[in-house]
Amino acid sequence: MNAPDKSHRPLDKTPANQSNWYAKLHPIGTAQQTRSPKRLLNLSIFFRIWLAVALVLSICGVVAFTQLFGYVKPTAQQVIEDTLLDTSKLLAATLQLPLASGQLYDDTYQATLDATLKHTSAASSTLELTQAHSNNSNSRVYVTDANGVVIYDSLPAPLNAEGQDYSRWNDVYLTLQGRYGARSTADIDSTRGSSIMYVAQPIIDSRGAVIGVVSVGKPVDSVLPYLDNTRNRMLITALLMSIAALILAGLVAWWLKQSITLVTHYTNALAEDTKKPYFYFGHELNSLTDTIESMKHRLENRAYVTDYVHTLTHELKSPLTAIRASSELLEDEQLDAEDRQMLNHSVAEQSIKMQQLIDRLLLLAKVEQPTFKLNRQLTALLPVLQTLTKNNSAKLQQQNLPPIKIYSEDKCVTDLVITEAPLQADSLTNPHVFADPFWLVQALQNVLDNAIYFANTEVILAVYSHAHDSSDKTVTIDIFNDGKPLPEYALSKAFDRYFSLSHQSSQTAPDQANTALKKGTGLGLTLVKQVIEHHGGHVNISNVGTEQAFIRHDKSPKAGVSVRITLPLA
Numbered sequence: 001m002n003a004p005d006k007s008h009r010p011l012d013k014t015p016a017n018q019s020n021w022y023a024k025l026h027p028i029g030t031a032q033q034t035r036s037p038k039r040l041l042n043l044s045i046f047f048r049i050w051l052a053v054a055l056v057l058s059i060c061g062v063v064a065f066t067q068l069f070g071y072v073k074p075t076a077q078q079v080i081e082d083t084l085l086d087t088s089k090l091l092a093a094t095l096q097l098p099l100a101s102g103q104l105y106d107d108t109y110q111a112t113l114d115a116t117l118k119h120t121s122a123a124s125s126t127l128e129l130t131q132a133h134s135n136n137s138n139s140r141v142y143v144t145d146a147n148g149v150v151i152y153d154s155l156p157a158p159l160n161a162e163g164q165d166y167s168r169w170n171d172v173y174l175t176l177q178g179r180y181g182a183r184s185t186a187d188i189d190s191t192r193g194s195s196i197m198y199v200a201q202p203i204i205d206s207r208g209a210v211i212g213v214v215s216v217g218k219p220v221d222s223v224l225p226y227l228d229n230t231r232n233r234m235l236i237t238a239l240l241m242s243i244a245a246l247i248l249a250g251l252v253a254w255w256l257k258q259s260i261t262l263v264t265h266y267t268n269a270l271a272e273d274t275k276k277p278y279f280y281f282g283h284e285l286n287s288l289t290d291t292i293e294s295m296k297h298r299l300e301n302r303a304y305v306t307d308y309v310h311t312l313t314h315e316l317k318s319p320l321t322a323i324r325a326s327s328e329l330l331e332d333e334q335l336d337a338e339d340r341q342m343l344n345h346s347v348a349e350q351s352i353k354m355q356q357l358i359d360r361l362l363l364l365a366k367v368e369q370p371t372f373k374l375n376r377q378l379t380a381l382l383p384v385l386q387t388l389t390k391n392n393s394a395k396l397q398q399q400n401l402p403p404i405k406i407y408s409e410d411k412c413v414t415d416l417v418i419t420e421a422p423l424q425a426d427s428l429t430n431p432h433v434f435a436d437p438f439w440l441v442q443a444l445q446n447v448l449d450n451a452i453y454f455a456n457t458e459v460i461l462a463v464y465s466h467a468h469d470s471s472d473k474t475v476t477i478d479i480f481n482d483g484k485p486l487p488e489y490a491l492s493k494a495f496d497r498y499f500s501l502s503h504q505s506s507q508t509a510p511d512q513a514n515t516a517l518k519k520g521t522g523l524g525l526t527l528v529k530q531v532i533e534h535h536g537g538h539v540n541i542s543n544v545g546t547e548q549a550f551i552r553h554d555k556s557p558k559a560g561v562s563v564r565i566t567l568p569l570a
Helices: 022-025 047-094 094-100 107-122 170-176 226-270 282-328 337-367 379-390 393-398 435-453 524-534
Strands: 140-145 150-153 183-185 193-202 212-221 377-380 405-408 432-435 459-469 473-482 503-506 517-519 538-546 560-568
Touching: 047 212, 094 193, 094 212, 107 524, 140 193, 140 517, 140 560, 170 183, 170 193, 170 212, 183 212, 226 282, 226 538, 282 337, 337 524, 377 379, 377 435, 379 393, 379 405, 379 435, 379 459, 379 473, 393 435, 432 435, 432 560, 435 459, 435 473, 435 524, 435 560, 524 538, 524 560
Parallel strands: 405 459
Antiparallel strands: 140 150, 140 212, 183 193, 193 212, 377 432, 459 473, 473 560, 503 517, 538 560
């Protein structure tokens, strides 16, 4: 029987790798954990925020209106009662003398009193005048004597109650008993089932005896138009505010949706080094993009380190193998002196190559870090180039090459003493650039190493300044060697990592059997390209034919290879 296939078991254990909160929600079984959740309403965040705001506004509006008008109506009744109390006190004081003197029983005085009360009612608001009373008055005043018999009523006939016994009505009865007198009677004219509120006040003579009672009544309907008008105004205002709030919530939801979409697009485009979006009103979103970018850099660094280690291991195999083979051959005691010298030379050469490979890989690793920054400062080019040529004099002697010539605007400045003078806007004889001196020297040194390595008889440096317009000025550094022109396929690959062409050593005669083919590390021009692009410039390589002179006044042009570096001019 074949053994069960264990290659698919990790798929069955996928839920175990999930987060703790998910495991707590599904503590038993694994079948449900692998199923995708059912989404009944897969609504966008825009609609969900808008709907949530609409529900909150609706609930708050209903609760607010219910509570408000449940509180306002009793409050309005209390206000009516307080007003009637004040009015009854004033009338009680006013009618004291007319009642004590019997003037109140006079028809002329009552007519005057009716006219006064009617005039007061006519001064009421338009909303009050629309209420149902035949005399256009929404209030009633009646006066009873000490026995509760009505001696004056402001209502016209047939509603006038003069002569009737009101001693059993609460307002009159309680007032005659020395208590607070008030009553509420159903309003038969009201279409809302409202009532009429009466408040009474005793009329006391100068001896302190109660000689009568004045009652003031007012329908509750008289204030309902105010409440209705207030409610309508509040309703319209609330609707307008709700519409404005929904529009604002929609805009916020739309902004949030667009911002999340931008973050999503930015996350999807991280491999293309897309610039992260910035949100002026979204601190949390900016923190999210910063976290995503930090995570991206960590992942890139981890992948870069892995690739770096693999590459370094692979590239070190060849020189290590050559050194090991040479050391094993050197152990042979019968080896002649010439072969021993050749093997020693091979060991030294491979050691130098390993050192160069490690040094350039370390430099390249620094440049290719996402957090790499240049320490730029104003730098004069010609002194830098002169220093480089002097530092490479030993290499030139090893390759049997003459000193490097430096040209500035087709004028030879190799032996001129040039200092880092202050920058002059109209001076192109000593161009300046904003650059990191260390990395600029590293880039130029790598190009010079290649030029010296492949040159036959000569290496030349030429500097030209170009003013395309008032805001676009550049400086070009051409590094020429008269070595063998590069194949066409190599021109486009020269700056690729680990790409290198073999070079036949000229240290031995061509007819000797030990003629060696040398090969570079393939990292020099890659480092140059990275550094120059960080400075805002560009670099390219091209073949120079005999028909075109590298230096314009050169009368004996030579064929070779030229590396051109272009940088912004300060």
